[in-house]
Amino acid sequence: MKSSAFAALVLVASSLTSTSLLAADAAQGNAEAARNKTSMCIGCHGIPGYKASFPTVYSVPMISGQSPKYIENALMAYKKGERSHPTMRGIAASLSDQDMADLAAYYGGNASTAAAATK
């Protein structure tokens, strides 16, 4: 109860500000909720050795085990155009702040939590 009251407070506080950074902080990631949102990710990030071929050829980054907040910020940056990869821009544009937080919680974390989450 206390935590939901706090979440509500945070939501109110963030709605009073116009910065997306604060709004992003309000979205609590739920790894379970991400399970039906990963279909867009696995075609590239789920294939060992996969390389993106456009516009430049290089390996797609490993995202599992990455810092969750970094993942969320990266998706945000694609959506805002601060990162330019066309495929990722298209995908990020389709994601809500909550989707991004959920995906960050799903893929991010440390090795032990990632291993536990795959069960």
Add this chain to the structure above:
Amino acid sequence: MNSSTLFAGRLMGALLSATAFSPFVSAHAADLSGAKEKAEQVCAACHGKEGNAPVDPSYPRLAGQHQDYLRQALLDYRSDSRKNAIMGAQAKALTKKEVGDLAAYYASMPGQLVVRK
């Protein structure tokens, strides 16, 4: 196709896959000890020891990440096609050789990054 052309083909394929997509990295042998020094002096302040312990959750782990991805990220920061105030400044201070060396160094560090569906 006889066995020697088959072998040559495979060798060619192996060489190509190792080098074709990272022309800069292949242009010189990576200077891992130089990169280690640079990494400890500069990068570790945020990304932690060996790129494994970022001091803030918004900073990425680098250890074990794909070499060509790390290189591309630094080059993108360098050219401002990837916009980040901190990394833009850091990457612009690096030569292309240092970018390649640092990418090789961090890719060679053991880390927790994995491919997962």
